[in-house]
Amino acid sequence: MYILKLFSTFLKVNLQQDLAYRADAIVNMVMSVIGTGWDLLGLSIIFANTKEIGGWGPSELIALMGVWRLVNVMMATIVWPNTEKFNTGVRDGSLDYTFLQPVNSQLLISITRMVVWRVFDFAIAVALIIAGMTSGNVITSPPLVAAFLALTFSGAAIIYSLWITLISFTFWFTKFDNSVTIMAALMDAGRYPAQVYPYWLRALITFIIPIAVATTVPLQALRGELMGWQIIGFLVIGAAAVFLSSRVWKAGVRRYSGASS
């Protein structure tokens, strides 16, 4: 209850901050629509020449694009703005105040800055998923939809945990923000199914920067390609990632020495 109240208060404050920059919000909404249109155009060109990519048809790829965009919404709403704020905080010492507040510091650095107008991107992502799932030959059932939702959530949690781990390394190495940039570059690989990539890249986006776990895997569940134990396995991996990243964060915070006065 407390966390929800805290979250809604931060949301309100961030909304006030974003409302101060109207032009910026409108430009970004237009960019989202153009980006989505561009992605759909790319898919239509591909499918004008071939019937499937790695065994995935057009409607499934639209749904995949929706899931990929959903993960990107999380990144754009929370991860990137807070990474910037975190790096500034480490350099100028303003992070000190974060650690002085009687709230879990990991939660606080994750929600301090939220780019609220990204809710528009969220709507586009959900629309793409629904359009993809209902327009083609995706055979699905309520248990598969439940598995899809759980795996999407768990996949997003894995990406979030990876981010927390990477920024925690700043406490040891002082400057480590480029790792987050590499992570951002590899996120792009999630827009197509993992099966279309060469083996080494598939391994990279599944085990190292697990964007495939956050995008391809949930849709595989929706297509009925995953066994029950596999679904449970991915959910356990998600929970383990959250647990381990919070341990790394706590260990990092212990090393925090702040900027000098």
Place this chain on the structure above:
Amino acid sequence: MQVVKTMLQQSAFGAPGADSNPIVVEGLSKTYQVTDREGGFGAAVRSFVKRKFRDVKAVQNVSFRIGQGEIVGFLGPNGAGKTTTLKMLAGLLHPTSGSAKVLGFTPWERNSGYLRSMTLVMGQRNRLSWDIPAADSFLLNQAIYRISDADYKRVFDELNELLDLAPIIRKPVRNLSLGERMKCELAASLLHRPAVLFLDEPTIGLDISAQVRIRAFLKEYNRRSGATILLTSHYMADVTALCERIIIIHHGQTKYDGKLVDLSRRIAPFKLIGVTLGDCADCDLSRYGTVVPGEGSEDAGKHSVQVKADEVAAITARMLAELPVVDLTIEDPPIEDVIERAFHE
């Protein structure tokens, strides 16, 4: 205010194993490991391949106790270890060795009960969000510190009465003057009624009148709430206005812990006699003591003579009898000089 005081006392002394002193520090030390390399390109390359580190002892074996309601000045030159000590006591840094209890809590365990009972104000850092009015940041603090609406209103009204916040809290923080911002920073730091305040140069950069207002506020807040305050400042006016007791730290070690007046007597057992003379071209003031250059305007016939404290009465009498004295004052040596001497003693 009685309600606030009672709540403060509950939060301060309800902590498990609380000492009667809210702040107890025993043998606290902090050593940083820093990269050590010479200047130049070659050294940069060598350091990239093989790092050399050296230890910097920021705080060494510091011990003190501070009683409830005390305001203690924590003084030292830049790099003496003041901020490091304050950050350890606020729970931001883990010490290399030693122990500390604040309100019965070990600070660096960052128990949420502890974090709700104290505050750290750093004059050189911003707690408030830049783009939104301070009033919105206050509401954020209300949520973070779980302050009920009734308590928030009561405490805010009081802070408003003392700091005259109403005209400034609706403006975005970036549009406030430095003095206005410091008022809001202090208010944001005190909304949760902390029982212990760590203030790291709270008046830095402020103009004289803003400094005076902040000092008056801190004194009144301390009087009303009984909060314990540990204050660092390079402005001696802060120290003389607020602190009966000071702790001096230099090179990470405690040099002095006691009353400010006692330090003055010990370090500088002399007084300054300011004397304005009438027509007297060949009066020799060095017969009475050490003539201090630049202390008075000699053009106006004013001179300062430093004499031993126990000889002031006799020398003053001699001066009045032997010289054409127009005006005469007896002053303590400037506190800046006393502290400066203490740093290097």
